[in-house]
Amino acid sequence: MNDDMAGKDEVLKFLEARQIPFSCEDHDPVLNMAESGTLTLSIVGARCKNLLLRDRKGHDFLVVTTAAKSLDLGELSETLGSKRLSFASADRLFELLGIRTGSLSPLALINDEAKRVRLVIDAELAGEETFLFHPLENDASVSLSRSSLDSFLRSIEHPADWLPLAAKKSA
Template identity: 35%
Template structure:
């Protein structure tokens, strides 16, 4: 049974994690998130749930305004074959969330080793990052090192990365219809 948002928040409270919780209408894109949550202090994020040609899954968290060239990004992730967005069914199956609620915290619902978690180095250096706690109607402002520790303890080590220089064609920006935002 996957963690619910309330389960996750209770677990964080039990650990003594300090995080600010913000309730808001559902946000499914970066633009909607900024409209409702843009004034929350901390770095805002965009999250991608990707799969490669061998059906390996990657949960990637970037700055909200980052642009990604999927072809160049394959090497960063160690992906084999082309990268594509995972289906909504794969989101539910592997992360226990719906589109719009993706964040690295969703890895708590994945089998250890079943999803590789990557967080952009610039976010790991921020004082706080803003993430959905498994639903698109809440945003949690939390210290990045806390996220890394929680995921590591649950068997989901985080790999930091720096975006490669962008080529051209398969660039993903903040308004893509198939992106899973957070």
């Protein structure tokens, strides 16, 4: 982790200090949605896929969608008013948010003081009451209600754009 940025302990203390309700559970490290799907957790919430994308103009996007959805990057580019999206590198992830691959979630935006990353959440998740996110490390999960997520984002002054995101069409 980047020494200038918050880690798991700091983000959990941040939530506690602001009285933002959450539950946290430690577990074996997971690197992707397939591994995450094998976890048996006592906390509940929608498991979310988190992607850091970059366009050719250098704009960065943290896109949150359902665990099972494969996004159509072409249509997503249009939705975001962007050109040619690609996955950000592990180095870029670390530079922007101070975390390693497999640990991405909206909680990492605590480290985006310059507001360089635009948070886009799939409108398909709008009906969910609770979400599961990694707290900047992939060996734990945090359960946050929708209102707790909103409180967190307000407290770091990092709003979310809730947009309909298209899935890849089956061949």
